[in-house]
Amino acid sequence: MYRRWIARASLVFTLLGSWGILGGSASTFGQPSSTGSALVTPQGQDTAPEVQRRVQRSLHGPAPRSKDGPLSPIGADLATLYHQHAADGPAGVRRLFGSATRIRQGRDARYRRPVSRDGRHVTVTAVATGAGGLLSDLRALGLKRGARAGRSVSGRLPIAALKTAAQLSSLRGMVPAYAQTHVGRVDSEADTAHRAFEGRTALDVDGSGQKVCALSDSYDRSATAATTAQDDVASGDLPGPGNPVGRAAPVDVLDDSEPGSDEGRAMLQLIHDLAPGAELGFHTAVGGLPAFVQGIRDLADPKKGDCDILVDDVRYNTQPFFQDGPVANAVDRVVAEGVAYFSSAGNDGQNAYQDGFRDSGRQGVLSSSAVAHDFAPSGGTVDTLQRITIRRGGTFRIFTMQWTDPSSLVEGSRGANTDLDVALVNDTLGVVAQSARDSDDTGLPVEGVLSHTNTGTIDTNEDGVADSTYHLIIEKAAGPNPDGVKYIHSGLSYAIEEYNPTGPTLYGHPMAEGAMAIAAAPFFNTGAYNSNVNPAVLEPFSSAGGIKVRFDESGFPILAPEAREKPDLTATDGIDNTFFGADSAYDSDTHPNFFGTSAAAPNGAAIAALVREATSGLSPPEVYDRLESNAQDVTKRQDRGGAFVSIPSGVDRWSGHGFMQAAATALPVALTDFGAVVEEKHAVLTWTTARETNNAGFGVEHKRGDGAFETIGYEAGGGTTSESRTYRHRTAPLAPGLHTFRLRQEDLDGSSSYSREIPLERSLSNTHRVSDIAPNPVTDEASVSVAVGAPQEVRVDVYNVLGQRVARLHNGRLRADDPRTLTVGPGLQSGAYFLRVDGASFTATRPFVRVR
Numbered sequence: 001m002y003r004r005w006i007a008r009a010s011l012v013f014t015l016l017g018s019w020g021i022l023g024g025s026a027s028t029f030g031q032p033s034s035t036g037s038a039l040v041t042p043q044g045q046d047t048a049p050e051v052q053r054r055v056q057r058s059l060h061g062p063a064p065r066s067k068d069g070p071l072s073p074i075g076a077d078l079a080t081l082y083h084q085h086a087a088d089g090p091a092g093v094r095r096l097f098g099s100a101t102r103i104r105q106g107r108d109a110r111y112r113r114p115v116s117r118d119g120r121h122v123t124v125t126a127v128a129t130g131a132g133g134l135l136s137d138l139r140a141l142g143l144k145r146g147a148r149a150g151r152s153v154s155g156r157l158p159i160a161a162l163k164t165a166a167q168l169s170s171l172r173g174m175v176p177a178y179a180q181t182h183v184g185r186v187d188s189e190a191d192t193a194h195r196a197f198e199g200r201t202a203l204d205v206d207g208s209g210q211k212v213c214a215l216s217d218s219y220d221r222s223a224t225a226a227t228t229a230q231d232d233v234a235s236g237d238l239p240g241p242g243n244p245v246g247r248a249a250p251v252d253v254l255d256d257s258e259p260g261s262d263e264g265r266a267m268l269q270l271i272h273d274l275a276p277g278a279e280l281g282f283h284t285a286v287g288g289l290p291a292f293v294q295g296i297r298d299l300a301d302p303k304k305g306d307c308d309i310l311v312d313d314v315r316y317n318t319q320p321f322f323q324d325g326p327v328a329n330a331v332d333r334v335v336a337e338g339v340a341y342f343s344s345a346g347n348d349g350q351n352a353y354q355d356g357f358r359d360s361g362r363q364g365v366l367s368s369s370a371v372a373h374d375f376a377p378s379g380g381t382v383d384t385l386q387r388i389t390i391r392r393g394g395t396f397r398i399f400t401m402q403w404t405d406p407s408s409l410v411e412g413s414r415g416a417n418t419d420l421d422v423a424l425v426n427d428t429l430g431v432v433a434q435s436a437r438d439s440d441d442t443g444l445p446v447e448g449v450l451s452h453t454n455t456g457t458i459d460t461n462e463d464g465v466a467d468s469t470y471h472l473i474i475e476k477a478a479g480p481n482p483d484g485v486k487y488i489h490s491g492l493s494y495a496i497e498e499y500n501p502t503g504p505t506l507y508g509h510p511m512a513e514g515a516m517a518i519a520a521a522p523f524f525n526t527g528a529y530n531s532n533v534n535p536a537v538l539e540p541f542s543s544a545g546g547i548k549v550r551f552d553e554s555g556f557p558i559l560a561p562e563a564r565e566k567p568d569l570t571a572t573d574g575i576d577n578t579f580f581g582a583d584s585a586y587d588s589d590t591h592p593n594f595f596g597t598s599a600a601a602p603n604g605a606a607i608a609a610l611v612r613e614a615t616s617g618l619s620p621p622e623v624y625d626r627l628e629s630n631a632q633d634v635t636k637r638q639d640r641g642g643a644f645v646s647i648p649s650g651v652d653r654w655s656g657h658g659f660m661q662a663a664a665t666a667l668p669v670a671l672t673d674f675g676a677v678v679e680e681k682h683a684v685l686t687w688t689t690a691r692e693t694n695n696a697g698f699g700v701e702h703k704r705g706d707g708a709f710e711t712i713g714y715e716a717g718g719g720t721t722s723e724s725r726t727y728r729h730r731t732a733p734l735a736p737g738l739h740t741f742r743l744r745q746e747d748l749d750g751s752s753s754y755s756r757e758i759p760l761e762r763s764l765s766n767t768h769r770v771s772d773i774a775p776n777p778v779t780d781e782a783s784v785s786v787a788v789g790a791p792q793e794v795r796v797d798v799y800n801v802l803g804q805r806v807a808r809l810h811n812g813r814l815r816a817d818d819p820r821t822l823t824v825g826p827g828l829q830s831g832a833y834f835l836r837v838d839g840a841s842f843t844a845t846r847p848f849v850r851v852r
Contacts, residue, residue: 090119150411154288173442207275218260266580274606313598317400319508335514344597346543348505364475394493406555408443414555415443418479504546625756631658
């Protein structure tokens with residue numbers, strides 16, 4: 001019998017309070033949360049027994065453990081809403097949630113329920129089968145604000161229509177769209193922390209000619225915010241008619257149809273502080289994943305939003321960990337059209353468990369036919385339970401759990417063929433929380449949300465919860481064993497006691513190649529506000545990167561999983577605004593402080609507007625290069641206990657390229673047409689400046705392969721002249737191979753900044769020859785021939801589809817024109833592999849399949 005009905009959340013906004021620690025660690029507890037009267041998910045145990053029985057039958061059919069009932073495509077939460085509505089109408093639905101629209105569950109953490117205030121409608125995200133038009137079918141059932149992105153559809157559906165919707169031939173699966181938000185006269189501390197005021201003054205830029213647009217929950221729909229949009233215009237914190245300094249262009253609001261916290265308005269205030277001349281726009285991202293995709297398209301459309309720069313703070317739990325999903329693809333499309341894109345990196349720190357899935361040989365708890373995951377490392381004693389401590393009043397939550405399968409959300413992609421479930425149990429294996437959707441049917445390799453609060457009391461109708469020790473169990477209900485499983489955890493006053501619950505947490509569209517994922521550093525831990533810091537110390541919750549993309553757009557494994565460098569940059573948070581957040585003890589005023597990567601991302605977008613005005617015509621990649629090359633390296637982060645800990649220098653998985661700068665040294669000298677070509681054995685670099693107001697000259701820097709940059713030349717600048725100048729530099733002869741060049745622009749005061757990097761390949765004819773592997777597939781042994789045109793060190797390795805090296809065939813010097821034949825196959829298990837040949841001047845790969 002179901003003991004608790006757990007939400008399958010769809011959407012999360014990634015703002016989080018700086019000191020409101022959501023995630024516990026193996027030995028650290030946060031502060032207990034204060035819970036209100038409102039609930040976010042429909043609580044099945046609060047329904048009448050007859051309603052509970054109807055829900056169970058509609059999900060499972062005659063067999064209690066099966067997943068083939070008539071409402072199984074819509075899951076437990078939506079089935080609970082339907083039967084409660086059928087039994088007791090909208091009033092019964094409202095009783096399942098309490099009175100408020102949002103509930104605070106942790107410091108600066110708010111969860112937005114998907115059910116309308118009148119109890120008649122629910123916002124959903126649905127996946128189509130491909131048979132017929134799902135959007136039109138759902139509209140015929142009363143769907144409002146419908147949107148489509150590939151195979152997914154979102155909108156607000158009448159609860160009374162859920163049963164009929166579950167029986168549509170065009171519907172593969174449906175989930176409710178749960179959302180989470182964390183957390184003028186008001187000047188932003190980011191203006192000082194990023195030195196933006198210096199850049200605006202020195203270069204006479206303010207973002208004019210740029211339109212920066214935000215996607216978040218709402219703009220001017222909050223019933224509880226201390227100010228309205230018109231109040232913010234009147235105080236000078238937003239542009240519009242009546243702005244006291246004449247910034248009269250109104251915010252272009254394309255869609256503000258959903259109630260919310262007005263987090264989008266707070267984001268636009270931050271942008272207006274740093275780039276007051278920029279036009280602003282807004283589109284809600286609430287309403288399901290397809291609605292978010294449509295918002296991106298509309299804001300970028302020259303006939304609608306016509307935005308130059310987009311920024312969001314939105315996260316869906318169904319966005320794939322291991323594949324570019326619909327939102328990531330939408331981001332890449334608009335960036336290719338010339339729109340720069342910034343996104344919050346997330347606030348989960350390294351709160352993630354990840355490991356390969358290990359078949360324990362033991363049955364699961366949710367189903368006797370399922371097999372439990374073995375948490376213990378290979379070779380150890382089998383352990384199917386991961387111990388978790390939740391203190392009284394504490395909460396443990398899994399927002400999303402995924403495994404290495406492709407997602408049916410991606411148009412044209414294969415879907416998941418494995419079904420994993422997850423449950424939290426007590427010491428007697430009684431289930432206190434679970435997420436058990438039929439994932440192989442929906443094609444979504446996702447479970448969540450699973451959540452449990454230790455109330456410290458005994459419920460005689462349920463499992464006892466006074467005991468603070470619980471156990472997590474992950475079990476495979478159907479399909480082959482996946483290569484890996486990963487979940488992201490959060491909550492308050494909990495600790496995962498074993499099996500290394502740490503790992504990268506940055507996922508979804510901030511991972512897109514075209515997006516700039518922005519990490520967060522609080523203003524009071526930046527050099528402008530703290531003399532002991534240079535340039536900044538990261539927030540403890542700022543998400544770590546490192547998840548690899550493992551599937552292509554068709555859902556097939558990538559032979560060499562792609563490790564993208566994320567996050568990209570760091571900006572500041574904890575910033576004053578007129579209404580959003582709470583007043584912080586870290587400044588002397590009474591204005592609310594806006595914490596989290598949700599606050600950092602709009603600061604990054606605003607600095608990009610200054611850069612684009614200073615150097616017109618820059619493409620998004622050129623803007624990104626400018627911001628990255630001028631960022632200051634961050635080498636410290638704050639851990640959950642408050643201590644400063646070191647992170648690697650250079651580009652890293654915590655801060656990216658470093659802390660963004662908007663000072664004059666970061667904006668000029670405005671370069672145009674910076675390029676490099678090979679002439680005979682030399683590289684010739686040319687570049688032009690748009691204007692020079694503080695230019696001592698350019699150092700020409702070079703690196704070979706993966707080496708370090710070295711200065712190889714210098715070109716004197718024009719000093720304080722405001723005229724444009726053209727430069728040319730010819731290098732010494734280059735050896736064959738990859739070379740990278742950049743310019744170090746030096747100011748008259750001794751400070752400097754860097755241009756984007758330009759890679760250049762100098763190759764010789766017949767540099768290398770690598771034969772195909774024959775025979776392929778390899779049943780016993782095969783051979784490959786490697787030859788080089790010039791003597792050099794060569795390494796030949798074999799990798800599996802996870803990117804792990806499984807064999808080294810050669811590591812040493814090869815003579816010119818002396819082919820080396822190598823044997824491939826012995827010792828390898830059946831599967832797909834690729835052979836990689838790395839020379840001093842080349843790289844080559846050859847895929848092959850081993851069949852035994």
